[in-house]
Amino acid sequence: MDLNEETIEDTFNINTVLETLFSSLKSFAAEKRIELIYEMDSTIPRRLRGDSDTLLLVLSKVLTFVFQKSDRSEIVLSLSSVEDFLYEEFISFRIQNTNIEKEKLLSFLKIHMNTEIELLGGHIVDDLENISDLHLSIPFKNFELGFRRHYRLPDKNIVGKKILLLCSNDKIAQSLKTMFRYFHYDVHIGMDEFKKHGNDLALYDILIVSEKMVTEKTIETIDKVQGRAPLKYVQLRDPDDLDDAIKTDSENFVKPITQEKIFDLIISLYDTQASTGKSDTTLMENA
Numbered sequence: 001m002d003l004n005e006e007t008i009e010d011t012f013n014i015n016t017v018l019e020t021l022f023s024s025l026k027s028f029a030a031e032k033r034i035e036l037i038y039e040m041d042s043t044i045p046r047r048l049r050g051d052s053d054t055l056l057l058v059l060s061k062v063l064t065f066v067f068q069k070s071d072r073s074e075i076v077l078s079l080s081s082v083e084d085f086l087y088e089e090f091i092s093f094r095i096q097n098t099n100i101e102k103e104k105l106l107s108f109l110k111i112h113m114n115t116e117i118e119l120l121g122g123h124i125v126d127d128l129e130n131i132s133d134l135h136l137s138i139p140f141k142n143f144e145l146g147f148r149r150h151y152r153l154p155d156k157n158i159v160g161k162k163i164l165l166l167c168s169n170d171k172i173a174q175s176l177k178t179m180f181r182y183f184h185y186d187v188h189i190g191m192d193e194f195k196k197h198g199n200d201l202a203l204y205d206i207l208i209v210s211e212k213m214v215t216e217k218t219i220e221t222i223d224k225v226q227g228r229a230p231l232k233y234v235q236l237r238d239p240d241d242l243d244d245a246i247k248t249d250s251e252n253f254v255k256p257i258t259q260e261k262i263f264d265l266i267i268s269l270y271d272t273q274a275s276t277g278k279s280d281t282t283l284m285e286n287a
Contacts, residue, residue, distance in 0.1 A: 011143050012052035014044060014079070015260035021059050022256040025067070026239065032067050034075055039175045040259040041080035042182040044091060046150045047143035051120060055138065058116045059093065062134060065108050070098045074171050088141045092125070095134040102131040109134070151263040153183060158270040160184040161205035164194055167236060168210040172257070176208070176236075179262045202229035206269065208253065211237040232269050 018038055029036050059077070066075055080092045098105065109117070109124050117124065122138030144150070153159055163185055167173035170189075177187040188197055188204075201207060202225050209218065214235060222233050234251040253265055 009049055009141075010052060011047060011049050013046060013260070014048055015046065015258040017052055017056050017059075018077075018258050019256060021056060021063070024060060025063055028064065028067055034067055034070075034073060035169065035172075036063070036256065037074060037076045037169075037171050037175055038256055038258055039076055039078035040179060041078070042150075042179075042259070043081045043083055043085055044079050044150070044259070045085055045142045045144065046260060049141040049143050050139075054116055054119055058113060058120065058136070058138075061113060061116075062093075062095070062109075062136070065112075066095055066098050066100065066134065069100045069104065072097065072099055074169070076171055076175070085142050087145060088139055090122075090137045090139050093136045093138065094125075096130065098132045098134055100132055100134075105132070105134050109136075151182065151259060153263070153266060154271055158266055160186070161266075162203065163187045163206045163208060164201065164204045165189045166191070166194075166207070166209045166213055168212050172236075172255075176257060176262070179257070179259050182259065182262070183266065201225040201231060204231060206232045206234060208234045208236055211235045234265065234269075 018040075022036060022038075025036065063075065063077070075098075076096060078092075078094045078096065080094070082089050106124070106126070117136065117138075120138045122136055125135035125137050127133050127135055160183070163180060165173055165176060165187055167176070167189065173189045177189060180187050188194060197203070201221070207222065222231065225231050226233070232251070234253050236253045236257075237255070239254055251265060251268060253261070
């Protein structure tokens with residue numbers, strides 16, 4: 001579907017929209033004790049053309065409604081599209097398993113969101129099987145026409161690394177694994193998989209650990225391994241946990257996690273020319 005002539009069209013970074021969304025809802029999510037998680041399919045271009053302000057408004061209203069009505073402690077917003085996003089394609093914005101009655105979901109979207117959805121040229125997807133999913137399909141244009149690699153690492157030597165991911169939230173872990181897969185990274189999740197693949201940290205290029213799981217013993221173990229192997233150590237942190245966190249020589253990988261943040265993390269770990277000048281620690285704060 002083509003965007004009509006009255007539609008506002010600008011160039012925007014989809015990752016920036018998601019970070020702005022996360023920041024605007026952070027206090028409400030904390031109040032409701034909800035973890036907002038993003039899943040981004042590798043088919044989504046980084047830079048798009050379309051009405052980003054209305055998109056942000058739609059996603060904000062939708063998530064606010066879900067936060068109010070759902071009993072879930074984890075809300076996953078997933079973005080996906082066609083395999084080859086060449087010019088203009090529909091992007092799927094889906095919140096799975098809201099545990100909200102289908103009639104309430106459709107009533108909210110049709111009564112309170114219909115104008116904005118029509119302005120974007122999108123439509124509501126009525127999923128007959130996953131009845132508590134909230135699913136919108138909205139068309140956007142690819143800013144870089146003809147490009148299939150939307151995040152291009154500067155050196156082939158930093159593609160295909162091996163990662164051990166120790167995360168306190170399984171949905172976040174699976175989201176990270178999906179986004180690292182874009183760069184052909186082999187991600188092992190959890191201690192069971194670690195033991196199954198040799199029980200040796202030196203076998204990995206990168207170790208990512210949730211800040212809630214870090215202890216002094218963890219740091220001591222990592223220091224010993226780094227003495228004999230080029231292991232990169234990264235802490236996955238909540239935005240407000242930095243002041244109280246154990247000080248380490250690790251990267252500070254701050255939620256929300258997007259595809260662009262995965263890209264930036266790899267660059268900060270391996271590309272010295274792209275570093276910000278901090279030799280040991282780079283803080284990637286959410287926008």
